[in-house]
Amino acid sequence: MNLLEAQREMRSAFLGGFAGQLVSGLIWLAASASSLWLTPRLGMAVLFFGSMLIFPLTQLLVRLLGRPGKVSPANGLWALGSQLAFTVPLNFLLVGAATLYREAWFFPAAMIVVGTHYLPFITLYGLRLFGLLAGLLVLGGAGLALYGPAIFSLGGWLTGIALIVFAFLGRQSVLQEEKSP
DSSP states (O other): OOHHHHHHHHHHHHGGGHHHHHHHHHHHHHHHHHHHHTOHHHHHHHHHHHHTTHHHHHHHHHHHTTOOSSOOTTOTHHHHHHHHHTHHHHHHHHHHHHHHHOGGGHHHHHHHHHHHHHTTHHHHHOOTHHHHHHHHHHHHHHHHHHHOOSOTTHHHHHHHHHHHHHHHHHHHHHHHHHHOO
16 A cells, blocks of 8 residues: 555545544633633643543544544554654643643643644645644644733633634545545
8 A cells, every 4th residue: 555545545534634633622622611610720631631532532433423443454654643642642741841830831832732743644644734733733832822811721722623623624625535536
């Protein structure tokens, strides 16, 4: 299986990352709501621990949507996807360090971590859309940390919305591709 075939199979099996981004976006929104209406620390916990549910919830949603949620054994990109999943929790050590320095940097730092994690998705899915999402999250996180207003949950709200919007953009791209001859 060549790279283009592997990417096409990944796009189809996971609907262009739709389910994962939708689940992630909803977790970010739940974390933002928790930090706004309850406490910032609860919001941090919701994002950290909720992120551990992304893969199983994604698998559930993908299958409910009638997609396989897996690719053929010949598809070498599956290993890349698995490796990418571990970059976020490992890099949350840096989010923790930034948060110890300045609590308001929690969501902006998490935005940067998640944004950089999306860069290899360009190769994983063969969709340049992930480059735009990565850039928006990284630049948005840095901008909020350095110049943003003192609204703790703002980065969480912006990221949740961006993830959901890009989930639907990726889904639409795959559905159009599948309609084409």
